[in-house]
Amino acid sequence: MDQPFLPILLGSDMNAYGMARAFYEAYGIKPLVLGRSHLTATQDSSILHFKEIANLNEQETFVPAMEEVAKQYNDKKLLLLACGDDYAKLIIKNKPQLQKYFTVPYIDETLMDQILLKENFYKMCEKYNFKYPGTTTVTADNYENFIPPFEYPIILKASNSVEYWACSFPGKKKVFVAHDEDEKTAILKAIYASTYQDTMIVQEFIPGDDSYMRVLNAYVGKDGKVKLMCLGNPILEEHSPEGIGSYAAIITTFDEKLMDKVRFFLEDIGYTGFANFDMKYDARDGEYKLFEINLRNGRSSYYVTAAGYNLMKYVADDHMLNIPQELTYGDNKHLWTIIPNGVLFKYASNQKLKIEAKKLIHEGKWTNSLFFKEDMNPKRWAKLTLNNLNYYRKYKKYFNKKGLAE
Secondary structure, eight states, rough: OSSEEEEEEEEOOOOHHHHHHHHHHHHHOEEHHHHHHHHOTTTTTTTEEEEEEETTSHHHHHHHHHHHHHHHHTSEEEEEEEHHHHHHHHHHHTHHHHHSSSSSOOOOHHHHHHHHSHHHHHHHHHHHHHHOOOOOEOOOTTGOOOSSSOOEEEEEEEEEEEHHHHHOOTTOOSSEEEHHHHHHHHHHHHHHHSSSOOOOEEEEOOOOOOEEEEEEEEETTTSSSEEEEEEEEEEEEOOSTTTTTTTEEEEEEHHHHHHHHHHHHHTTOOHHHHHHHEEEEEETTTTEEEEESSOOOOOOTTTHHHHHHOOOHHHHHHSOOOOOOOOOOOOOOOEEEEOOHHHHHHHOOOOHHHHHHHHHTTTTEEOOOOOGGGOOHHHHHHHHHHHHHHHHHHHHHHOOOSOOOO
16 A cells, blocks of 8 residues: 555654554554664564664764665655654754654754753743642762752652663662662662763652552644643553653543643743653642653553544644644543553552543453554564563562662
8 A cells, every 4th residue: 555654653662552553543554663672562563664773862873874764765755753752852953954854743952952951841830830849959979968858758860861771780760769868878879880970850759659640642733733632640650660650551531721731831832743741649739740741742642542532643644644633632531551450450559540440441441552453463462461461570579669679
């Protein structure tokens, strides 16, 4: 079949698979997926083509590799999309060069710096009246005498995620929770004994389990107007060291006031493309505390497509097919998950959401984005099933263990 355009997805994780699945469901198109290594989520799949490019996430390799790909497909309209932060930043940094070959639905570098640099981000929060957790930073030079300006427990995470992924030390986790002075000191000592020497972010811990989190995915059209917003209420996050903070199960939810506020913000700053917000509901003051904005669709963003709002159709209809779009606030109820139901019901603690999840499963309104019946073969099925069973072991071992020694 002649494809009217070709989506090129950077990254091979579950987000890449969800995006490829969305394109396939909307148009019958098989995207080209590029990655440094081929992860399980996109292996043995018949709905995408995978190409491995070593060091694709490094500036020196990135642009020449992308130019090479563009030459191979120079008869097609190419839509370039990132599945993770490092690729989103690379696309934005090299946008003027890439635009010669690709449609690049991302903001430019000056706006990226305003949003991503923490100090600028908090200034923006103040201006648009978004609450955020108490936050400070600590460095390799001052961590030994550092005293956090708020109560324990505290959250510790790397400011430079790319550098942090590259370092290793015993007990490494994506995010740490320190319950007291000793634990905080031990964590910082371990981090700064590794190759990671950049800033660490220290945040106050907002009380409440995983179900107090909210995730919002938005698409802003090339005309600068928000076209789609869909809010998710995570029931359970991943708890393995490398997965802490990533959502494992989400039920779509609705909050018009919150969506209006975020929509005004995005349109006012001149944002375009995908945006993804992580926040947590703080029962102490009844406010949502904003953690961060990602300049791409979230890792779990297939929850939006699963609920009936195909996220990839929004970007492609807008940029590739020039189809005008009205504003939609997603309000269909749906359960999205990447874990077995047995794990979900054993470890989720919000009873109300568990009852809702059971009801949605019973009604057939649930989706595991990796298990796609039109893309199953014995090899893929076996890998995914093994992967799925592995979650029982992971949760048993890591659930709620977010310290260094655990």
